[in-house]
Amino acid sequence: MTKRRTPPLQMEFFDSHCHFDFEVFESTRDKLWRDCTAAGITRLLIPGVAPAQWPAMREIVVRYPGLLCAVGLHPWWIDKVAGIGKFPETEKGHGIENAPGIGKGPVTERDPGIEKGPGMGQGTGIEKDSRVKKAGDAEKVPAIDTASGAGIADVIACQIAAALAEGGGVAVGECGLDRHIETPLALQQIVFEVQVRLACEHRLPLVVHVRGTHQEVLAILRRHRPKRGGVIHGFSGSPELALQYWSLGFCIGVGGTITYARAAKTRRAVAQLPAAALLLETDAPDMPLHGFQGQPNTPLRLPLIARTLAQLRDQPLADIARLTTDNGCRLFDL
Ligand SMILES: [Zn+2]
Numbered sequence: 001m002t003k004r005r006t007p008p009l010q011m012e013f014f015d016s017h018c019h020f021d022f023e024v025f026e027s028t029r030d031k032l033w034r035d036c037t038a039a040g041i042t043r044l045l046i047p048g049v050a051p052a053q054w055p056a057m058r059e060i061v062v063r064y065p066g067l068l069c070a071v072g073l074h075p076w077w078i079d080k081v082a083g084i085g086k087f088p089e090t091e092k093g094h095g096i097e098n099a100p101g102i103g104k105g106p107v108t109e110r111d112p113g114i115e116k117g118p119g120m121g122q123g124t125g126i127e128k129d130s131r132v133k134k135a136g137d138a139e140k141v142p143a144i145d146t147a148s149g150a151g152i153a154d155v156i157a158c159q160i161a162a163a164l165a166e167g168g169g170v171a172v173g174e175c176g177l178d179r180h181i182e183t184p185l186a187l188q189q190i191v192f193e194v195q196v197r198l199a200c201e202h203r204l205p206l207v208v209h210v211r212g213t214h215q216e217v218l219a220i221l222r223r224h225r226p227k228r229g230g231v232i233h234g235f236s237g238s239p240e241l242a243l244q245y246w247s248l249g250f251c252i253g254v255g256g257t258i259t260y261a262r263a264a265k266t267r268r269a270v271a272q273l274p275a276a277a278l279l280l281e282t283d284a285p286d287m288p289l290h291g292f293q294g295q296p297n298t299p300l301r302l303p304l305i306a307r308t309l310a311q312l313r314d315q316p317l318a319d320i321a322r323l324t325t326d327n328g329c330r331l332f333d334l
Helices: 023-038 052-063 077-082 128-131 152-168 185-201 216-225 240-247 264-272 299-313 319-333
Strands: 013-015 042-046 068-072 169-178 206-211 230-233 250-254 279-280
Touching: 013 152, 013 279, 013 299, 013 319, 023 299, 042 052, 042 206, 042 299, 042 319, 052 152, 068 152, 077 152, 077 185, 152 169, 152 185, 152 216, 169 185, 169 216, 169 230, 185 206, 185 216, 206 216, 216 240, 230 319, 240 250, 240 264, 250 264, 250 319, 264 299, 279 299, 299 319
Parallel strands: 013 042, 042 068, 068 169, 169 206, 206 230, 230 250, 250 279
Antiparallel strands: none
16 A cells, blocks of 8 residues: 655745835845745735835736735825825826835824834835836826815826726725824825725725724725725724625735734634635734834734634634635635
8 A cells, every 4th residue: 555645735825915015125025025935925915005106016016926916095195196285296196206104104093002113114115116107197197286186086096097907906905094194084085985986997806994994984885885895904993893894895904913912802803704704914014013013024924913813713724824815816816
């Protein structure tokens, strides 16, 4: 009788939200992705944050097998793109050379007491990419009223549609609403809603940023009912809230928040949700895990989040890896 040996199956993980294109990873990116794949992190989605960042993001996605990207306008970059607020317009529709680094964003809601570590303020890398504006863009893109931001919906709709037509985007986002920034919520809602509409038109899922705005986000999602759903990234909230999103076809992005014992509500939510609703994410370089506060986060810590999730759900780690990877592949149609 021959004994058949099956090689041990390596677990595979999918980081469904990582700003792998940000400058903080610039010098180590090649090695970091090699280390990720060696650790079983074989897929990673980079969210779009602003039009000037998309081209370089897509170049990175093409360079490393297993990487994917979404195309969208993050609420923190609206002021810059609209040329309003404290950031003067420098280039119509693309004036984000001095876009705020991620470390300048507010710290709230995601988790009681999770602090952004240093290293998150080191720039996003998009400063370099403002050169990507192509000749002729100005003619295609409508104007923005730089006093009020009026017209930004048309501008961003044109830009996202053009970027999607060029191919490569598997989702629309990162988009959403953030109560803890200066950009008026009404303007954020306009920009979010246009992206929800685009996702519906293009039959793509959404990558959604929510901070202190669950009810407003739910209202917009209920109004449009995007068929392909999406993911509520970096979810922080109660089991009831998570289920409301899931009932609308939105997965829950499970990140470093759950590694903090005091994030009791969120831990309960991810323990109780149907397995099909769960995606894993690091949001690196943001959202440091417990024990790593003060350091930039890295996609290499995804298995630690998976391990915490496995403990909270009392499921084997291998099942969590397989389920969340399958869920990501299903959501993004891979
Ligand atoms: Zn993000």
